[in-house]
Amino acid sequence: MAGALPDGEPVPADGSLPDTATREVGARGFAVYVHVPFCASRCGYCDFNTYTASELGGGASRDEYADTVLKELELAAKVIQPGRVDTVFVGGGTPTLLSATDLGKILEGVDRTWGLAADAEVTTEANPESVDTSSLTALRTAGFTRISLGMQSSAEHVLRVLDRKHTAGRAPRAAEEARKAGFEHVNLDLIYGTPGETADDFARSLRTVVDAGVDHVSAYALIVEDGTRMATRMRRGELPYPSDDVAADRYLAAEEALTAAGFQWYEVSNWAKPGGECRHNLRYWTGADWWGLGPGAHSHVGGVRWWNVKHPSAYANRLNDGVSPGHGRELLSAEDRHVEDVMLRVRLREGIPLDRVDPGGAARALGDGLLEPDAYADGLLVLTLRGRLLADAVIRDLV
Incomplete structure (x- = not known):
């Protein structure tokens, strides 16, 4: 799991912000991030703030999660009124472990609270095995316009090293199903440099994402975080550590293959076809304002950055008590x-x-x-x- 949160200064019980921060909120656009902290299993490289059923403990309920997030939205509405929301991104964890109905309820709450722009980009992340034709259609009907699928690799042995649960062919099929369901934008994520991955393995992964017909590809070098199962295996000598030279070779291969297929890099680790850029991430990268909903979620408004308590139980308990879930904040x-x-x-x-x-x-x-x-x-x-x-x-x- 992710490391401890920094303390920062205390967040007021009502979540209020200094006038200097709220004075121009929304002037450069406004985004909402929703963190869904649930996973069916934990991947060996993952240190995100996520929890399997056995890790949740008491007091946290997946069934009640959407309603809990709506309580944070109620609090947020008393703090800021940005005018409209340009992008929403639901990440995790595995957001699609929640039903399309629950995810739609959260999206409706955002619209009711602040108003979604007519052309809002609304993204959810998903593991390939967590969606099917029916759920994808329901997500599209609920208002999601973009989906980001965690493919990571098309090589079965690489997926095993990463502790991924889907089969090699599931991600491109899910991408095709998403496009047929009406998703305007589809992303496939890749991880390169995994121990045991060959140049041919990665070349096949690149061919797979190109052939899948998506308009966005993210490709990241494997990073081994302390506290993960993969880090433990490497310390024991069961797996070799990633190679910087191999990572550079993989990046060059990605640039060549994706450019030849009509993609263009727009951020170091992200390629898109024209119009396929992730507008939400561009908000982060250009210093816009956003509110992060959910346990461990980070927010930024007008030079104030804050972060919520990590555990879903603590998050729910604070909101049930009518108190901000903010753990700490800093004034930049x-x-x-x-x-x-x-x-x-x-x-x-x-x-x-x-x-x-x-x-x-x-x-x-x-x-x-x-x-x-x-x-x-x-x-x-x-x-x-x-x-x-x-x-x-x-x-x-x-x-």
Whole structure:
């Protein structure tokens, strides 16, 4: 499970925010994140704030979860009125362990509370084995426009190492079913660099996502987090640690295959066909405001960031008592916000104005071939392909 939350400063019992934070809420758009913390089983690499049935303990009910989230929405409505909600993203965990009826109830609550924009992007994550034609149709009817499916790999032996429960062929079939159900946008997630994965394995995974007809692909290098089952296996010598060189080779393979298929990178780990970009994630990456609903969910409004208590039982108990579920918060300084803005925007294809970054670091990155010269001449910092491979190092030099 994810590590302990930071303490921060106390969140007021009513969840109220400083006037300085709420003054311009919604001016740059507004998003809602909903965290669903339930999973049927725990993947070996996962350290997210999620719980299987055996880990929940008493006081937490999946059946009552939608109503609990609606209580947080009631509290949130007294704190801010952003005008409208442009994007909603339901993540987890496995959101589709809740029924389409419950997920629709939460979405209706968001609309009733703040109003969904007419063109709102509404996403849910799903494991491939947790949906079928019927549930996908029900989700689409409930108002979901986008679905993100956790494929990870098309190789059975890689899925076993990751402790994934679906078969290799299930993810592309689920993507096809989602498109037939009327989903406008479908994403498939990949993880590369898993122990035992070969170059041919990853090439087949890339062919699979392209052939599935989706308009968005996310591809992330395997990260081994402390406290996970995979980390334990690696410490025991049962599995080798991931290789940075292999991860770089996989990334280059992804760029080549996806670009050839009509995708374009728009964030270092994300590719989309025209119009398929995830608008919700772009809100995060460009510093917009959002409210995070659910246990462990993070929020940001006007330079104030806060996070809810982690366990579903504690979350439900606070809301049943009429108290904010916020565990702690921090007020970001102007410097904090600038550093975070640089760290996130540098990863975007649209880049960041050069006057927002350290000029010496930018000049060094250009000289090292990590920035696009034409964009640089136009006053923008945009990473080259090699720059994307070294994005973290570039960012450190810019802030």
